Amino acid sequence: MLLTNLELAFRAASVALLLVLAASLVSDFRNVLAGRLGAAFALGSAAHAASYSVGVTSLVAAWHAPLIALSTGNIVVFWLFTRALFDDEFRLRGWHGLVWALVTAFSFVGCLWFAPGGNARFSIIAVDLIVLGFIALAVAQMIKSWPADLVERRRNVRVFIVCAAALYGGVNAVLQILVAGSAGDVANTINSGVLACIVAGIAYAMMHVDGADLFPAAVEAAPAVVFSPQATDDAADQKLIEALMRLMADERIYRQENITIGALAGRLKIPEYRLRRLINQRLGYRNFNVFLNNHRIEEAKAALADPAQAEVPVITIAMDAGFQSLGPFNRAFKAVTGVTPTEYRRLKVNAA
The missing domain is CATH 1.20.1070.10 (Rhodopsin 7-helix transmembrane proteins)
Incomplete structure (x- = not known):
């Protein structure tokens, strides 16, 4: 009982x-x-x-x-x-x-x-x-x-x-x-x-x-990637973020297939947890994939707006920027810009 x-x-x-x-x-x-x-x-x-x-x-x-x-x-x-x-x-x-x-x-x-x-x-x-x-x-x-x-x-x-x-x-x-x-x-x-x-x-x-x-209400909006040295008080963190941005801008490491935060931390020669904290607390991202996709989308936006690349297929631009397929690219692009890649290209052509 x-x-x-x-x-x-x-x-x-x-x-x-x-x-x-x-x-x-x-x-x-x-x-x-x-x-x-x-x-x-x-x-x-x-x-x-x-x-x-x-x-x-x-x-x-x-x-x-x-x-x-x-x-x-x-x-x-x-x-x-x-x-x-x-x-x-x-x-x-x-x-x-x-x-x-x-x-x-x-x-x-x-x-x-x-x-x-x-x-x-x-x-x-x-x-x-x-x-x-x-x-x-x-x-x-x-x-x-x-x-x-x-x-x-x-x-x-x-x-x-x-x-x-x-x-x-x-x-x-x-x-x-x-x-x-x-x-x-x-x-x-x-x-x-x-x-x-x-x-x-x-x-x-x-x-x-x-x-x-x-329970985030929507796909995380990508913050601006422009780095402001004044926003970072710690000198060591500032140097690390500058090195990270060089990897993104110069080497375009985000293009690498299946790039992980661990591999990126290895390139910077710092522990993974420290890079995770830097991207989150200093740059304002909550998800590593959003951080990568923001750089990929910026490259794709430039290509789509380039008249010299008007005949390049959207999927080619997406894969050159580091996306593995068209579906995720379209979703991520629209989440950031509010329009599809095709619509974005048409708007830029009409505005030219």
Whole structure:
């Protein structure tokens, strides 16, 4: 009886915290994709907290099945949330919703038809392999995008949110695959307690970072790259920034394929953390890719406005400036100038 009451208390605490978190995100960041997906992830996690049990059973109540299905589909929302959290250019597509619907429907069908038909283990293993797959995709996105973030506190909170959720989800998926039958009250109480602690930890971490940093309202506008020596008091920092700007202007290092902040720090012979801090605090950038793209776009703007290059294809100009494909170039260019590269070229020709 004590374990049952304790488990219910943990579940109730998790659900309450997640509902408050979802309401807060909707209230403050409903116009931001990452904020909306974060609210959806919190609601799906609340369904998980209310419905999840360690172990496999073939009997699922009809009212319980929708909660389990929403809890399963929430792994797709988690992946999308991670994409939006680490990639400011990410946009939802129709097929994202289709993937969520398919995963949710498969879980629902498994609860009401597969499990009662004697195929509970197959259904559970299939669902948990799907969960592990989306967790791997989310972690891969975090690893790929995290180095470009220049705001230290935001970087740490984002990684904590993704790692905590991924670790919890991954461990539970593995347990469901390995554990046959009911795992008992002790296991479910421990699981509920761990979930409550993780939810509380995520809520606490989010309270200690500026929400506008964690959920930026738009693709970061690139600040001017003109360096003002008067704005930098420290002589050593001033020399480093001047050296950095020489690499950008003279060597056009931003053209190099897959240039990283670590490689750039190596060229300047300084630790990566110091270069990250310089670009963020001295030059005003929050993302390393935006810093690089600003220089690339300035070069592209000059080429597009040059009458001698009027016949050069836009994709050639984009790739010469360091972009790897036309899509990211078009999005970054429009974010900075407000028009597409083609429109920019036409405006410059008409103004000449």
